[in-house]
Amino acid sequence: MASLFTTKAMMSHHHVLSSTRLTTLYSDNSINDQQIKTKSQASHRLFARRISGAARAVINSPMPPPVPEIEKLEGERRCHVAWTSVQQEKWEGELTLQGKIPTWLNGTYLRNGPGLWNIGDHDFRHLFDGYSTLVKLQFDGGRVFAGHRLLESDAYKAAKKHNRLCYREFSETPKPAIRNSFKNPFSGIGEILRLFSGESLTDNANTGVIRLGDGRVMCLTETQKGSILVDHETLETIGKFEYDDGLSDHMIQSAHPIVTETEMWTLIPDLVKPGYRVVRMEAGSNRREVVGRVKCRSGSWGPGWVHSFAVTENYVVVPEMPLRYSVKNLLRAEPTPLYKFEWCPQDGAFLHVMSKLTGEVVRVDNVASVEVPAYVTFHFINAYEDEDENGATVIIADCCEHNADTRILDMLRLHTLRSSHGQDVLPDARIGRFRIPLDGSKYGRLETAVEAEKHGRAMDMCSINPLHLGQKYRYVYACGAQRPCNFPNALSKVDIVEKKVKNWHEHGMIPSEPFFVPRPGAIHEDDGVVISLVSEGNGGSFAILLDGSSFEEIARATFPYGLPYGLHGCWIPKH
Numbered sequence: 001m002a003s004l005f006t007t008k009a010m011m012s013h014h015h016v017l018s019s020t021r022l023t024t025l026y027s028d029n030s031i032n033d034q035q036i037k038t039k040s041q042a043s044h045r046l047f048a049r050r051i052s053g054a055a056r057a058v059i060n061s062p063m064p065p066p067v068p069e070i071e072k073l074e075g076e077r078r079c080h081v082a083w084t085s086v087q088q089e090k091w092e093g094e095l096t097l098q099g100k101i102p103t104w105l106n107g108t109y110l111r112n113g114p115g116l117w118n119i120g121d122h123d124f125r126h127l128f129d130g131y132s133t134l135v136k137l138q139f140d141g142g143r144v145f146a147g148h149r150l151l152e153s154d155a156y157k158a159a160k161k162h163n164r165l166c167y168r169e170f171s172e173t174p175k176p177a178i179r180n181s182f183k184n185p186f187s188g189i190g191e192i193l194r195l196f197s198g199e200s201l202t203d204n205a206n207t208g209v210i211r212l213g214d215g216r217v218m219c220l221t222e223t224q225k226g227s228i229l230v231d232h233e234t235l236e237t238i239g240k241f242e243y244d245d246g247l248s249d250h251m252i253q254s255a256h257p258i259v260t261e262t263e264m265w266t267l268i269p270d271l272v273k274p275g276y277r278v279v280r281m282e283a284g285s286n287r288r289e290v291v292g293r294v295k296c297r298s299g300s301w302g303p304g305w306v307h308s309f310a311v312t313e314n315y316v317v318v319p320e321m322p323l324r325y326s327v328k329n330l331l332r333a334e335p336t337p338l339y340k341f342e343w344c345p346q347d348g349a350f351l352h353v354m355s356k357l358t359g360e361v362v363r364v365d366n367v368a369s370v371e372v373p374a375y376v377t378f379h380f381i382n383a384y385e386d387e388d389e390n391g392a393t394v395i396i397a398d399c400c401e402h403n404a405d406t407r408i409l410d411m412l413r414l415h416t417l418r419s420s421h422g423q424d425v426l427p428d429a430r431i432g433r434f435r436i437p438l439d440g441s442k443y444g445r446l447e448t449a450v451e452a453e454k455h456g457r458a459m460d461m462c463s464i465n466p467l468h469l470g471q472k473y474r475y476v477y478a479c480g481a482q483r484p485c486n487f488p489n490a491l492s493k494v495d496i497v498e499k500k501v502k503n504w505h506e507h508g509m510i511p512s513e514p515f516f517v518p519r520p521g522a523i524h525e526d527d528g529v530v531i532s533l534v535s536e537g538n539g540g541s542f543a544i545l546l547d548g549s550s551f552e553e554i555a556r557a558t559f560p561y562g563l564p565y566g567l568h569g570c571w572i573p574k575h
């Protein structure tokens with residue numbers, strides 16, 4: 001196995017890297033600490049060169065990148081590896097291990113996220129703009145084999161081919177070719193058509209990765225075109241996930257479907273008649289059925305932004321945030337601080353509850369929703385059905401809530417992330433707990449589940465024990481903070497029942513989503529491991545394994561280079 005991986009790693013290096021010196025370094029896994037330092041310094045220097053040398057080094061060019069200007073080099077050196085583009089399209093090899101991998105942990109952890117933030121001479125603006133980069137950790141008999149690979153989306157392939165941005169990303173809009181706009185005075189209208197037909201939207205599926213019940217592995221983002229199948233072993237792009245249901249005209253989707261062994265639930269926002277289709281897809285099928293439709297309560301033009309949502313055993317909880325899609329901002333080429341969205345607290349904030357069985361919104365008049373205090377969330381954590389003090393059903397829905405402060409969206413600009421490292425500029429966040437009565441009440445409540453100070457007033461990128469999905473649960477794993485910081489820099493285990501928090505933090509490190517994998521046969525909710533990929537202040541990176549219960553480090557597996565920050569992961573057990 002090891003020699004196979006090493007050979008593959010060497011081949012892929014020869015294929016993609018312009019530096020044979022680094023090829024040798026990367027494929028040699030028998031290294032000591034001093035060598036690791038030297039390697040990460042070497043790779044950091046290469047990063048510095050590559051970024052200012054545009055995307056050429058990444059794109060299989062046999063030519064070395066041009067020598068950069070000194071000031072740029074200095075600037076990039078100061079930039080944390082978390083916000084530095086990957087150097088090569090792919091890599092594979094065995095990781096150097098400290099500690100012991102539990103014998104039961106056999107399978108693959110996959111993580112998706114933006115990993116390349118420049119093309120040609122153009123540097124992307126926002127964290128969410130980067131081209132999808134998959135990272136894998138294959139746990140096999142106590143050893144860890146790893147790799148990364150850029151996803152071959154149409155957006156990435158076109159960017160490589162033309163050496164410029166060709167599709168609309170989260171904050172980036174391609175400039176119309178000068179020749180076209182000169183010849184065609186209606187190119188502005190053409191551009192609007194291309195936007196509303198979906199033609200110009202990206203398929204850069206850089207947000208999440210899920211394993212469907214039938215075993216297929218899919219990368220996703222908020223555009224429906226950005227649903228792309230991959231091979232979890234080779235990280236090769238298989239091709240578009242072709243939905244077979246006529247719902248793709250709606251173009252956008254939640255980036256976080258909820259998947260079980262038997263089905264997948266997701267939300268499809270409707271920009272024309274503001275609302276959301278709640279859809280369900282059986283494992284093994286490509287056809288989503290519309291279970292029901294939620295009509296937006298507010299009179300605003302656009303539906304609320306829906307990055308994620310929640311389910312209980314019997315219901316789907318559909319959020320309607322005051323942060324709404326904005327037609328004005330969709331049409332603008334230059335982004336606003338809220339990008340394609342606008343903040344409309346005057347129009348109210350709502351949560352809708354739909355029965356999974358009937359597709360009916362729970363109250364009879366089809367406005368089954370409660371009004372709640374204004375909120376801003378990317379990620380719902382979990383939801384479940386409970387009883388209030390009078391025995392009536394109430395839905396509890398928890399999310400990473402940014403204190404109704406939209407600044408978080410603009411804090412994720414690359415320039416801000418790169419230039420404010422160490423400054424205490426990260427806006428506060430908490431675990432927001434919604435209580436939604438199902439008795440016809442008009443209002444729901446929003447409270448702070450656990451004193452936010454205990455996790456450094458940062459809270460995002462959460463996971464739970466998947467066996468507790470839609471059920472009463474106790475533990476949340478998420479990124480918290482050790483302040484001062486400009487980005488979550490700690491891992492937190494939050495006991496939402498006892499209201500206690502355990503934190504993991506090391507100076508200069510930026511860990512990504514802590515992903516919980518339960519131990520097969522476990523009885524306790526927190527019996528398992530937590531996996532996170534950590535980008536180090538010195539330019540390196542490692543995978544860390546924490547014990548799900550004690551939250552102590554069990555093992556760390558070091559990459560011979562630095563990985564950028566990434567978003568969401570999934571676990572594929574070995575059969």
Ligand SMILES: CC(=O)/C=C/C=C(C)/C=C/C1=C(C)CCCC1(C)C
Pocket residue numbers: 128129168169170201202206207221222223252255330340
């Ligand atoms: C990475 C992440 O969490 C979110 C990514 C969101 C994307 C790519 C959104 C793309 C969009 C457009 C390109 C135009 C239309 C609206 C919207 C879906 C926001």
Ligand SMILES: CC(/C=C/C=O)=C\C=C\C=O
Pocket residue numbers: 207378408429458459460461488567
């Ligand atoms: C990384 C992030 C927020 C961090 C702030 O605390 C949000 C990512 C959202 C998309 O998946």
Ligand SMILES: [Fe+2]
Pocket residue numbers: 207255256307378379567568
């Ligand atoms: Fe997300």
